[in-house]
Amino acid sequence: MKSNFITKITLCGLLLNGIYSHAQQTTLEVNTSKTITKIQPTMYGIFFEDINFAADGGLYAEMVKNRSFEFAMPFMGWSQPNSNTHSLNANSGIATPVRTSQNSNNPDFCRILINDDKGYHIINEGFRGMGIKKDAKYNLSLKAANHNNAIKKIILQLIDKDKKVLGETVITPSSTDWKDYSSQIIATATEAKAQLKITFEGTGTIDLDMISLFPEETWNNRKNGLRKDIVQLLYDLKPGFLRFPGGCIVEGRTLENRYQWKKTVGAVENRETMINRWNLEFKNRQVPDYFQSFGLGFFEYFQLSEDVGAEPLPILSCGMACQYNSGELVPINELDPYVQDALDLIEFANGAETTEWGKLRANMGHPKPFNLKYIGVGNEQWGPEYIERYKVFAAAIKSKYPNMIIVSGSGPSPDGAFFDYGMQELKKLNADIVDEHYYKNPEWFKENATRYDNYDRKGPKIFAGEYAAHPKGVEDGLKENNWLSALSESAFMTGLERNADVVHLTSYAPLMAHVDAFQWAPDMIWFDNLNSFGTANYYVQKLFSNNKGTDVLAITKDGKPLTGQNELYATAAKDVVKKELILKLVNTSGKAQDVTINLSENNVNAKGKLIILTNQNLEEYNTIAEPTKIIPTERDYKMSGKKSVLNLPAYSFTILKLKMK
Structure with a gap:
């Protein structure tokens, strides 16, 4: 099932000499013997939300719209x-x-x-x-x-x-x-x-x-299942987790149209169709025919997580509708049904067949538990109302399931009064993991590669749950997934990996979009009714996830981490299972740069692999017609002793992999 999008190439030596003859020189030191921190298996994952026709009309392979005549206008479609x-x-x-x-x-x-x-x-x-x-x-x-x-x-x-x-x-x-x-x-x-x-x-x-x-041909050949080509792209990411069913769709514009997991399980024909909250959210891209059949429901999300080897991470309503819309609240004394939904979901995922919800899971075809470890309370709510409700959920969940890891939220922005208040209160409550969101311009991502360097190591762990670089002045769907956005994200991600003791989960958002029916861009994967492809941003995520390693190592210039000096960013890791040394280097400069890497020990084999993702045009992007404009290339590499010389092209993300002795 695995597919390989990395094309092996042999670069001409004369061409390389011509390109790099005026490259800037930088020397880096890598300590291969000392582990700084462990990298969690969940470090790089997937955030799924039913926006941009991602479920019905996308991942869920049903081809008939309004199959049961349940839309608000019953004959729509x-x-x-x-x-x-x-x-x-x-x-x-x-x-x-x-x-x-x-x-x-x-x-x-x-x-x-x-x-x-x-x-x-x-x-x-x-x-x-x-x-x-x-x-x-x-x-x-x-x-x-x-x-x-x-x-x-x-x-x-x-x-x-x-x-x-x-x-x-x-x-x-x-x-x-x-x-x-x-x-x-x-x-x-x-x-x-x-x-x-x-x-x-x-x-x-x-x-x-x-x-x-x-x-007939679906993922794993399941009857009435998921689109094989789209799931393949997800599988190839080797994700550590799958967050579902989304962000704001969890909250709903009102509490009535929030996502309710119990309505998405059981027989498909008995699942209640509901209008999608994104159908009229954006005035410039309204889609009144956007509904949810819930053929892709919570059982299918758990099943998909298992298929792609990811930890399931469901997010549930905390009794607060989207604060950008109605902001409707459930009174604290009426919150019990919402809390019970969370407890019942854990039972659905992990309970024995003798329990009410475990029996339903078994009857749906999965007798074994899904081994749920994480659950999210709310999406990106803010203010005292959220903290008050989070306390109720946390107390109930921890009382019955003390080992369950609860993901809480810090609001819709990475800074400001809402964020500061949320983080302060969640620290007081010893929250497990706090979800942070940032949709910013590419410059912000480059400038914030040090964001977690000085985070409180005794505070909650971090879930970078939704992020994407939004290029300035670009508002044209596919063009928003240009190489500038992806390159800046790769620079930022070196900071996430360097701080893996604090950052335990990360995911780009949104995940996917139909080229003829999208409300939001940029998106990591684009598709039409026949084809799907990964953007440059997808390949950045894939390269980090496929080459994350298990242990962070120190890589420094003049004793300091490389966090943008000379427009260079870097992280180093080793994989104790595969016995590999993995160096990730990002050059955001418009000029090629020579980097000399000195290893602290002569404990690697001379032969290795060099993977390069680059394009000289920052405005370039992949399309349905040309899906491979920006994809990784791979070639053999040979180093001398403890010293390695790399030529980093302008605007490039490079990975050097060496087997450790």
């Missing part, structure tokens, strides 16, 4: 082109949404009356279309109740914009009661914007619900 006053077949049929009280979580279905079966059909547009690939198989399922057995056939076709059929199948509805049906369509062509057309033979009435279409 569907059309009946020949059932209107402008059609010659206006009376051929009509589809009508119907609400029933039989299932409070899934009350709506579609009732279709066919008067003339010569042309009536309905069409689902998918999530900005449906991506299909030639010869690939797509599994179709639906629920139907065929009144009086009047409808003889349901013809289901994938069509392109010109209505050309790209694959079809037929279902014969055989019951007047609700019954599940399934079939398969094999695509005859590749199309990014296909749609699903449903036509009927016979005249009369039929009810339809849960009309669903998934690619």
